[in-house]
Amino acid sequence: MTVCRDCCCGSRTKHPEVDHDAQLDGLRAALEPVHRVRPSLCLDVCSQSNVMVVQPGSAARRRGARPVWFGLVLDDAVVGDLVAWIRSGGPGVAELPAVLELSVITPPALSGR
Template sequence: MPSNLESALQAAPGTGSVAAPPTAKPGLTACSLCVGETLGDSDPRVGGQLARLRELEALGVARLTLAECLDECNRGDVIVARSPRSGRRRSGRPVWLERVAGDELTGALASWLDQGGPGRAPVPAALEPLVIDRSNGPAGQVSP
């Protein structure tokens, strides 16, 4: 029986690149200290948000990297979606997101990454309000 994320990928238009070569996969970096923070103990998923992100990697949607801190501690469930090489050649810049938690938002993330992610597909409407503006550096940092 397919998981919720597998179902989201199957239902998403333009998907199907799950079998793409490893170099074509977008990267996904998650803060290991804040992953699961948004839903906390109310998350019905065994293993919580980290299990969802690991499932994305197992499904071949993205390469997952865990970082101890992404310097956005005042947020929660901070992740960075990175372009595959082909997306970077098209000016695909990393996209920082906060509070991406639960099946629905993770499904939107999975569909976007499966379509190529940053530089290859627009950020889905469900994730747009969660984009972190890093133009001035980390939260609370003042530009010189």
């Protein structure tokens, strides 16, 4: 899981009601060491902060699974739903719960690459 923590995501100025450090610590406590949780610089979807990207496992990726991007992850309930989905297999393994579909966003275009 990649957790954006740059200009907007993780910003107390933009989201003062969210304890961003506790959110990241909670994800790590719930998922590691089985699943890696890593913060990143800006993922270029600032209007949807806080952004998190769940990567499929290598076997699921070989079967065609792709990363799933989530935006507006500001609520502990959404984080809990993400953790449960990842623990059950995540992209390409477990069906995405309907409640999480509401948080799925389109990743930024990879222009110029």
